Amino acid sequence: MRTRLPEPLSLGITTNGIRLKRFLPQMRAAGLTNINLSLDTLEPAKFPFLAGRPLEWHARIMDVMHEVAAQEDCFKLKLNCVLLKGANEDEIGAFVDLTESLPIEVRFLEFMPFDGNSWSANRLVPQADMIEAFQKHLEVKGLPRAERLPPDSLHDVARLWQVPGWKGRIGVISSMTDAFCGGCNxxxxxxxxxxxxxxxxxxxxxxxxxxxxxxxxxxxxxxxxxxxxxxxxxxxxxxxxxxxxxxxxxxxxxxxxxx
Known part of the structure; x- marks a missing residue:
């Protein structure tokens, strides 16, 4: 069926990564190319609070992140981080630093209303604050500002930036304050x-x-x-x-x- 399409079909999976490592060979064989890995904190102590999962899972997710990133010829890795005021917005700089040496796209997502997540506008970190935070982080470190990149396609849902010379990219998904719905496919x-x-x-x-x-x-x-x-x-x-x-x-x- 894929050969009859006007352009290649993009297959991806969104996962918490806990059992991902063992299935990577099957995913390669099935033609899966995009992996979205959910991780809202780089600090293990915060993980049970933010994810509602056991502390030991954090190390497994970090391990699989590096494993997938090492297979960049097979997979495009995106790291999804939902930012919450007072919880993990102080980690924006640490997440951005991952893109210096890893071929990943760190994506900051605005907090969205879903069943059971106690959504509140007061907990949302808007797009403008995200951008200001990572640019300020780079400035304090004496690094050049991240540069805005053109979208990979008309259907991109993330607005992209990259620090000059760094391997990865930064994405911002502003579903609440500046919805991208018109181009979503x-x-x-x-x-x-x-x-x-x-x-x-x-x-x-x-x-x-x-x-x-x-x-x-x-x-x-x-x-x-x-x-x-x-x-x-x-x-x-x-x-x-x-x-x-x-x-x-x-x-x-x-x-x-x-x-």
Whole structure:
């Protein structure tokens, strides 16, 4: 199917990385090229608080980060960090420093409303503050300012920067204060086999159920096409981040949606 597409299909996975290392060979064989690794802190002591997972997992995630980065000929690695005021915004500089020697894209995400994450606008670190923080960090270290990069494609969701001469890049995803929805072409399949056309959408389509019922490739393509046609122009049909907060149990948790 990929050979009939006008451009190569980009396959990626969003993961916490805990069991990723053992599956990397299978992922290479399956043609997966993009890995989004979720990590909100570089400080082990903060990890249980921010991730709600055991302290020992932090070392495993750091290990797999370096393992994937070493396989840059096979994978493009993006490190997703959701910033929270008073929790991890003080680590912006440390995350940026990873891009000096590692071929990764460190991506800072604005805090988004999802089921069960106690979202509040007061905890959100806006895009402008992120940029000011990493530029100030570089200035204090006597380094040149990070330079704005053009997008890799019209569908990029991150605004990109790079410190001259450094191996990696910095991305900022401003879903709340400066939504990028107009150019987004992403579709997501949850671990339960449900297709979602938007992180903030309230409707899903079970591809797994159709496959188990013997649906043909044509029927699956038709279902995907229908989902694409129903994609809203912005924020899953909501007006702003405050209306997103009112979705209640219609908002799946981020752990079910991926990034």
């Amino acid at each position: 992403r579709l997501r399949v949850t671990a339960a086999g449900e297709l979602r056309n938007c992180l903030f959408g309230e409707e899903g389509w079970s591809l797994l159920e159709k496959i188990r019922n013997g649906a043909s490739d044509e029927a699956l393509v038709s279902q995907v096409g229908d989902a694409v046609q129903r994609k809203h122009s912005k924020l899953g049909g909501k007006r702003d981040m405050f209306e997103l907060r009112e979705r209640g149990d219609k908002a799946l948790p981020m752990i079910a949606l991926g990034g």
